[in-house]
Amino acid sequence: MGSDIDGGTVVTRRANRFVTTGCLTTLIALAVVLGLVVSWLWYRHWHDENVNSDRSDKAFASLRKQARATADDTARALTAGGTTDPDALTGVIWHHSQAPVITYDPSRREFTATAARTTQYDEDAMLPGGGPVEATRCFVSTYTHRPDRTWTARVSERDDDVCRPSTQIGSRVRLALTRISSMHAEDLTRTGVQDALDPTGRRSFEVRNVEREQDTLTISVLVSSSEAAANQCYRFTRRVPDQGSAEALPLSSC
Template sequence: MAPDETGSAVVTGRAYRLVTTGCLTILIALIVVLGIVVSWLWYRHWHDGNVNSRRSEQALASILKQARAKADDTARALGTTAATDPATDPATDADALTEVIWQRTEAPVINYNASRREFTATAARSAVYDEAGILPGGGPVKVTRCLVFTYTPHPGRAWTSRVTERDEDMCRPGTEIGGRVRLAWTRIAGMPAEDLTRAGVQKALDPTGQRRSYDVKSAARRGDTVTVSLVVSSRGPGTTVDQCYRFTRPAAGGDGQNSATAVPASSCRPRG
């Protein structure tokens, strides 16, 4: 082999080794960088998961804390109402006590069990927390608990309250009823005065007569006020939940929805 060819081969070999070494060095560097990135992402995922879990638990604990405070406040209000007006005994005027409970809990479904002399109010309660995350998808997150408030009177003693958590399925009927009450409230508030009859309100709420979500029991005028009593229902597979509501508004109309009210009642029987 000629001297120039030998030198050329040596140079080529060195260049090849340099290129190979350089590529290997770059590859190792990329692997190291990729390992650092993966480790960092794993750590952030683990860290953010712990942070979000803690925030979710705090939000849920806050719901329960507020619910218990609200239950205690409602129990005191029931005791005050009974002391102020002895006629508001559950056996004789469950409607008045139902209204006291609704004013403080805004529970869409409130039942009175006469045999146990006990009120139960079912409502979903929510709280919002900020979800941590390095990727899109973080931000405000709402958590919800289904709660049942129980109120019981005791002879010679104050009312007692109890808050229990239930499966979210138990609150779905109440959520549906709450939405339907708001719709009924809007329609009744905007109806012409001459249509505020039992048949007129039934047609306004259920034009096709097929939904069976509303059953208007009465529409009575007393002085300048019209009171509409109706049963609002939620129907699901194997279960039906009914709640009576009483809507009031000026007989001749008024300031739109601001003049109408909707309050749950223990039953839709005509008041004596």
Template sequence: MATGLTGGTPVTKRIDRFVTGGCLIFLVLLIVIGGSLLAALWYRLWSTENTTNRNRAAAEVEHRERIDRAARESAQALRASAATDPATLTALIGKHTRAPVITYNATHKEFTAKVEMSTIYDTAHLLTVGVERIVSCEVFTYTPGPDRAWRVDLTTRETATCRPGKQIGDLAHRARQVLENLNGDLMTVAEAQRVLDQARSPGRLIVRNVTHDKRTTTVSALLADATKTVGQCYRLTMSRPGNQVPSPATATPTSLC
């Protein structure tokens, strides 16, 4: 009886060994390449997150410094000023804090300014970059002390607390732009009201008075938030036609209108 062949031919064996070795090499390369890609991806994710965290930390420091600087400089301006009338002191606080709403308590001679402050920082993502904001609602309370010194107390509130003020500030900005682009002068309350209605503020900006000097026209107006529950008097000024040295229009919070 004939017996069958076992083990295959030498050529077949070499092919088998070649295929097996090639598969192992391919598998090793696949593992190495895949591991390298995963390591690169992990490093990229770590790097972007680390960059964003570093930028945010720096922005938080800058944000706090801006708030402290506004408090310090506004208190110094109040102390250096010889003025005692609330309107002038309100304007000084507004200049240094950019607060759109500043109230005055005549009984305690106390001013309270509310302002939304924000600081922008860059963020890094896997494939893109972007920006984020740190936003806070800051309340500055000023009380007079001896020798014309002023004490400033700082409080951080929920951002919703500053929403009415932000709406009033946006309205004041639009009103200033309207005056900046105006050709001509405003002579009466009715004329000023008609022009400033272009600030897209139906019922939220009420002109109370219009005055003139040789160089400027001043409009006193009451500005309100969207719900008309919070109001702030503003002094809006613009250069008169023929002024040899025209100045930009301004919108300054004041205590009376």
């Protein structure tokens, strides 16, 4: 009888050892798999960070190169133009740079153009959230008229908040273009345009003058950013009496 009990005990111990060994093997296998997964995730994160950092650096370098090239092209155009009229010079700068705010300092014979430049690059990511990313930099370009009648350009990169008023003015100019383009000819008076551009009286737009010459209407408007941090005079033109697309051009003053 005792022999049967001892035999059963031996079998039970062997079974327990088999189960324990199997569990231990499974745990080791899971640990190895988990380690490999963690290692892969870490590598992928490190790889993506490096790739994205490199793409970001290249995007910003491209923006700086574009800003410098635009400033050089603008300076050459100013020199070639040969004019001293501030409005005409402002138009040359705007034509090349599309800067929403262009100011003129007659005492220094300098123009300053403030504008943000934007580009996109693709960002890698394991989880949703990757894809196109917008890169933006703020640039201030200064154009100086030298005694030898040539123009020189300086470009500086500034904090984003320096360009914020310029960006707001650019958005408001586009809004004004849309509203002026859709207005009926009989409403294109100084009061009518003022009401259309600034119906809530926030003073974002101040219509200074409305003139009509034959079939062309010219509207001078002072466009301001929030809290009047910056303003820029614009000349809007539109053919009348038919509705049609308006055009905008910054001026040195209204």
